[in-house]
Amino acid sequence: MIFPVAANNILSPGLTKTAPYADIPVQRTPNWGGMDAEFIQAGHNDRIRQNGTIYQIRFAVADASKLTQFIFTIWRKNGTNYDRIATTDNLINNISNGINIIDLATPIEGVQEGDFYGYSIKSSADALYIDTNVTDHRTFYVSDSVTSSTNYNWTHQTNTTYVFVVEPFMDKPYMAFIGDSIISGFPEHLSFLQNEDVTDIQASIENKWSRKVDKSYQNMGFGGDTTGKLNSRFISDVVDLSPEFVLIEGGINDINAYPVIDYTTTLDNWESMIQKASNKKITPVIMLILPDSRATNERSDNISYMNEQLIKLANLYSPSIVVDARCHIGVQRASGPPGNCWDIDRKYTGDGLHYNSIGNERIAQAIKDSFRFVYGKEGLYNLIQPDGTIIYSTSLSDATNISLRMASTTGTANVSLNMPAAGEYANITIYSGTIGLINIDNLSPNQCDLLSSDSMNIETKVAMNGNIRFTKKLPSGTYSIRCNIPPAIIVWNSSRTNGKSLSLSVNVSENVNFSAIADQAITSWDWEYDGIYSVSRTNNDFTASWADPGLKTIRVFAENQNGTSNIITWEVNVTAKSNQTMNNPQDVNGSRGGSVNMSSSEKPGSGGSTLNALISSIVALPIKLKFLIVFFLLTIAIMFGDYVKSK
Structure with missing residues (x-):
C-alpha cells in the first residue's frame, strides 16, 4: 500500500512520539550509508507503544545529497514471522540535512501497540549518522528489499544491535501509565521500554483498562524502578507525551530496598511527579x-502508612484521582489489623508481589471504577458516567479566574450553565441526573458559596492552593456559585509625583498627600505611617509630614466584604533644610493642624519660648483633643477654687 507524503518540517500540536525508546542522536559526521537495503527495527524497545494513526514521522539526515531513497514501513508480528502492513512512497524529495519532520498526506491508520517500524534506504555513500555506543536494540536488514511482504522471516536475516531512530507520531494518549514492574506487566509482559522480549499485551493492566473504556494509552512502566528513577524520567516519559491523565504507580521498590529508602524521599519524589x-x-x-504478601507485618504497616500519606498528598493537588486497588486483589492477613488487605489473593499472583492476567483484570477494573469523577481540561465542561462514557462535552467561554469541572455520579445528567466573569454568579441548572462534584480552580485565596435557587447557602469553601471543590450531591434543580474576588488597588498617586511612581523626595515638615483607587467599593482604607502608626478610614487619601530626615514609608491596602487588596508602598526620602532641625509630624489620622518649626534659640527649657512651644503644640492638636484638655483644665480650676474657699 503506497501513501503519498508532504513535508512541512513542523511538528503538529496534539501529536506525540510512540517509538522507539531512544532519542535521535546529536548529528555528527555521517557514518552509515553506501547501501541498498531494507530494515526492520525489531528490538523489544523499538516497538510502537500505542494504538492509533501515524500522522507524522521524524528522523535526522547527516548528508541528504548522498540519499536516493528513503521509504518508511510498518510491520506486524505473524507468529514467528512478520507482515508488512503499510509503506510510504519514496520520501527523498522531502528530505534535507538535519531533523526532518514529514507529514503523511494519507496517514497510516490501524497501527497497533507492538507493531514494528522499518525503512528502505538507497545511498551512494555515508548519508546518515548512528550512535554506535547505543547497543541495546536489534535491527534486521536484507540487501535490496524483502522478497515477500507477508509472513516474512526477518529473524533469519543479518542483524545488528544499533538503532536508526525514526519517530512515528500519533494523537496524544488519553492516559500514560508510569511505574515499576507492576505497570510494565511482569511476569507475563514487559513494556516496550525494556529490551527483554516478553510479550503478552492483552495480559497487561493498561490493555485491559483500555478495552473497558475504549481509550488510548502508553505503557511507560520499567521493572525495578524506585520512585527516584520514576521521577527522573517523568518529563521525557510522561510530560512530553501530553496525555490527558497519568497513572502513577510506585513505592514498593523503595520500601523493599536495602537499606530502605526513607519515607520523606519517597513522598518528595511522589509530590514532584504530581x-x-x-x-x-x-x-x-x-x-x-x-x-506484598512476602512482607512482614511491620513492612506491611509501612505500606499502609505510605498510602495514608499519598491520600493526603492527593488532596493538595486538585483535580486528582486516587486508585485504591488493594482490596480488589488483596485478602486480610490474620495477624494484621481488622480490615487489612495485606496479602494478595493467591489466584491473582504467582510470587506474592506481581500479578497474573486475572489479577491485572481486577486492577484494571479498580482504575475504571475510580473514574467516577473525571475532570475535563481548562475551559472544558465534561460529564462522564461511572463507566467512562462521555455524555456531554462542550467548550466554554473564557472566564477571568474561574473554570468549572463537574462529574455525573448517577444516571444521565442533563445540565446547562453560564460561564461568569470574575465576581459574578455561575448559574447551573440540572434537568436530570445528579451532580456529585463541582471543582473551581485558578482562584485567589478567597471564599466561594454554593447557593440554592432561593439563595440559601448549601456549601461554603475557602480556596486552598488556588482550588475549591464542592462535594454536596445536587439533584435536579437550579443552583448558583459566587466566588468573592478580593479588591485590587489599580491607581495610586502622591502630590509630589503626579503618577504611579512609588519613590519621592520631600523636605522635613512638608505635607504630602497620598491617594489610591480600587476596582471595587471599599469599606476601609488602611494606612500605615513608617510601620508604626496604622489607621483605618473610609477616605482613600492621606496626608503626612515628617519631623526628621531619613527614608520613610507610607503603605496602604483596602478591605471590603470580598477580602483584602494588594499593598501599595511609597518610599519617601525626607531631607532637612538648613534652617530646620526638627519639626512635629502632622497627626497621622489625617489632621491638617500643621507642624511647628523651632530654631536653636527656642529650644525647650528656655522660659517663654517653652510656653510658646507648648501653646503652639496644643493649637496643632485635633479639635476633640483640644476640647478635652480645656475641659480638664477648667475642672482642675473649679476644684482648686472650692478648695481655697473651704480654707
Missing part, C-alpha cells in the same frame, strides 16, 4: 501502593 503533571494540566491518577 506537581510536574499538574503544572502541565495533566490530571494525576495516584495508585496506592499494592500489597
Whole structure:
C-alpha cells in the first residue's frame, strides 16, 4: 500500500512520539550509508507503544545529497514471522540535512501497540549518522528489499544491535501509565521500554483498562524502578507525551530496598511527579501502593502508612484521582489489623508481589471504577458516567479566574450553565441526573458559596492552593456559585509625583498627600505611617509630614466584604533644610493642624519660648483633643477654687 507524503518540517500540536525508546542522536559526521537495503527495527524497545494513526514521522539526515531513497514501513508480528502492513512512497524529495519532520498526506491508520517500524534506504555513500555506543536494540536488514511482504522471516536475516531512530507520531494518549514492574506487566509482559522480549499485551493492566473504556494509552512502566528513577524520567516519559491523565504507580521498590529508602524521599519524589503533571494540566491518577504478601507485618504497616500519606498528598493537588486497588486483589492477613488487605489473593499472583492476567483484570477494573469523577481540561465542561462514557462535552467561554469541572455520579445528567466573569454568579441548572462534584480552580485565596435557587447557602469553601471543590450531591434543580474576588488597588498617586511612581523626595515638615483607587467599593482604607502608626478610614487619601530626615514609608491596602487588596508602598526620602532641625509630624489620622518649626534659640527649657512651644503644640492638636484638655483644665480650676474657699 503506497501513501503519498508532504513535508512541512513542523511538528503538529496534539501529536506525540510512540517509538522507539531512544532519542535521535546529536548529528555528527555521517557514518552509515553506501547501501541498498531494507530494515526492520525489531528490538523489544523499538516497538510502537500505542494504538492509533501515524500522522507524522521524524528522523535526522547527516548528508541528504548522498540519499536516493528513503521509504518508511510498518510491520506486524505473524507468529514467528512478520507482515508488512503499510509503506510510504519514496520520501527523498522531502528530505534535507538535519531533523526532518514529514507529514503523511494519507496517514497510516490501524497501527497497533507492538507493531514494528522499518525503512528502505538507497545511498551512494555515508548519508546518515548512528550512535554506535547505543547497543541495546536489534535491527534486521536484507540487501535490496524483502522478497515477500507477508509472513516474512526477518529473524533469519543479518542483524545488528544499533538503532536508526525514526519517530512515528500519533494523537496524544488519553492516559500514560508510569511505574515499576507492576505497570510494565511482569511476569507475563514487559513494556516496550525494556529490551527483554516478553510479550503478552492483552495480559497487561493498561490493555485491559483500555478495552473497558475504549481509550488510548502508553505503557511507560520499567521493572525495578524506585520512585527516584520514576521521577527522573517523568518529563521525557510522561510530560512530553501530553496525555490527558497519568497513572502513577510506585513505592514498593523503595520500601523493599536495602537499606530502605526513607519515607520523606519517597513522598518528595511522589509530590514532584504530581506537581510536574499538574503544572502541565495533566490530571494525576495516584495508585496506592499494592500489597506484598512476602512482607512482614511491620513492612506491611509501612505500606499502609505510605498510602495514608499519598491520600493526603492527593488532596493538595486538585483535580486528582486516587486508585485504591488493594482490596480488589488483596485478602486480610490474620495477624494484621481488622480490615487489612495485606496479602494478595493467591489466584491473582504467582510470587506474592506481581500479578497474573486475572489479577491485572481486577486492577484494571479498580482504575475504571475510580473514574467516577473525571475532570475535563481548562475551559472544558465534561460529564462522564461511572463507566467512562462521555455524555456531554462542550467548550466554554473564557472566564477571568474561574473554570468549572463537574462529574455525573448517577444516571444521565442533563445540565446547562453560564460561564461568569470574575465576581459574578455561575448559574447551573440540572434537568436530570445528579451532580456529585463541582471543582473551581485558578482562584485567589478567597471564599466561594454554593447557593440554592432561593439563595440559601448549601456549601461554603475557602480556596486552598488556588482550588475549591464542592462535594454536596445536587439533584435536579437550579443552583448558583459566587466566588468573592478580593479588591485590587489599580491607581495610586502622591502630590509630589503626579503618577504611579512609588519613590519621592520631600523636605522635613512638608505635607504630602497620598491617594489610591480600587476596582471595587471599599469599606476601609488602611494606612500605615513608617510601620508604626496604622489607621483605618473610609477616605482613600492621606496626608503626612515628617519631623526628621531619613527614608520613610507610607503603605496602604483596602478591605471590603470580598477580602483584602494588594499593598501599595511609597518610599519617601525626607531631607532637612538648613534652617530646620526638627519639626512635629502632622497627626497621622489625617489632621491638617500643621507642624511647628523651632530654631536653636527656642529650644525647650528656655522660659517663654517653652510656653510658646507648648501653646503652639496644643493649637496643632485635633479639635476633640483640644476640647478635652480645656475641659480638664477648667475642672482642675473649679476644684482648686472650692478648695481655697473651704480654707
